[in-house]
Amino acid sequence: MNVHDEETELEIAAFMGPHIQRARIVLFAIGALYLIATYLTYNQVSQLRALEDVRLQHLADIALYVTIGYGVAGFATLVLAGIAGTKTTFAIYGATGIFAANLLLNIWANGIAWLIDPGAIVFWLILIALGMGVQAAWKANKLRRERQPARATLLAA
Numbered sequence: 781m782n783v784h785d786e787e788t789e790l791e792i793a794a795f796m797g798p799h800i801q802r803a804r805i806v807l808f809a810i811g812a813l814y815l816i817a818t819y820l821t822y823n824q825v826s827q828l829r830a831l832e833d834v835r836l837q838h839l840a841d842i843a844l845y846v847t848i849g850y851g852v853a854g855f856a857t858l859v860l861a862g863i864a865g866t867k868t869t870f871a872i873y874g875a876t877g878i879f880a881a882n883l884l885l886n887i888w889a890n891g892i893a894w895l896i897d898p899g900a901i902v903f904w905l906i907l908i909a910l911g912m913g914v915q916a917a918w919k920a921n922k923l924r925r926e927r928q929p930a931r932a933t934l935l936a937a
Contacts, residue, residue: 803913807861810906814854821847842889849885853878869917
């Protein structure tokens with residue numbers, strides 16, 4: 781690592797470090813939100829599955845799929861928050877992929893109108909938080925890719 785590489789790493793640490801640290805905190809909060817949603821909806825889904833109406837059984841199955849999706853997303857996001865200290869870009873992009881898969885699952889289960897439902901506020905908060913994390917990780921990678929080798933210059937007296 782030459783002097784210019786060290787300067788680039790210092791620039792990343794000074795300007796992007798706090799953003800990436802916040803991204804780790806946000807990943808933990810997102811994972812916790814997913815798990816809280818799983819906990820709060822599982823009991824309702826199990827009560828719905830206990831009913832004997834065939835139409836409600838189908839809806840209960842779909843609700844169970846969404847609930848399990850939230851649980852898996854929450855656990856995976858918490859794992860990514862744990863490894864984000866050493867592999868921040870991987871963790872942020874992984875959490876974004878998990879979010880996209882969860883979004884598709886919710887649109888499949890609830891329809892596209894779900895996006896404007898007041899209950900989707902958690903979705904929009906997660907989207908904003910992930911957007912900030914992706915931007916911070918992207919900027920740090922861009923600085924690393926575009927670093928120029930140090931050049932010696934002759935100063936005229």
